[in-house]
Amino acid sequence: MALNDDIALLAAVPLFQGLDREQLRLIAFGAEHRRVKAGEVLFQERAPAESAYIVAGGRFELSRKGRDGGKVIESVVGEGTLLSELALATMVERKFTAVALEEGDVIRITRALFHRLIEEYPEMARTVENRIRETIAALAQQASALQHRFQ
Numbered sequence: 001m002a003l004n005d006d007i008a009l010l011a012a013v014p015l016f017q018g019l020d021r022e023q024l025r026l027i028a029f030g031a032e033h034r035r036v037k038a039g040e041v042l043f044q045e046r047a048p049a050e051s052a053y054i055v056a057g058g059r060f061e062l063s064r065k066g067r068d069g070g071k072v073i074e075s076v077v078g079e080g081t082l083l084s085e086l087a088l089a090t091m092v093e094r095k096f097t098a099v100a101l102e103e104g105d106v107i108r109i110t111r112a113l114f115h116r117l118i119e120e121y122p123e124m125a126r127t128v129e130n131r132i133r134e135t136i137a138a139l140a141q142q143a144s145a146l147q148h149r150f151q
Contacts, residue, residue: 003025003029006031014135015082016131018131027109027113031108034108036106038100041098041099042060042099043083043084043098044094047093048094054109055106058078058103058105060077060100061073061076061098062076062083063096063099
């Protein structure tokens, strides 16, 4: 993928919306590209997450182990999906196992790169912080809407 394609892909990811082209270029330039084969495991559920991935091409199955030990497919995701975004901020475990359903590409953004960028560019940190707040507010609203099911 060309740098301009990476920038366009990053600009479409909700977490990075609002960042200017130069900030997106810095992320794209510092990120690592990885080609994956069909059937390849990108990461395992419960593994430590030190990076986030953006699907740049192909489709990935996200699954977890069910209570009975069997596989539960949570979703299938494609281009533009950000996986493990919390890993950019703090040490977390992967919530799912991600397996490539077809040949594809991912962009890996490490926590170290992300932290370095937000330390050097405080305006980037503010923009990302606002996006995270919006996401949390939307999740809280969705949880409130479902509350009646648990009473």
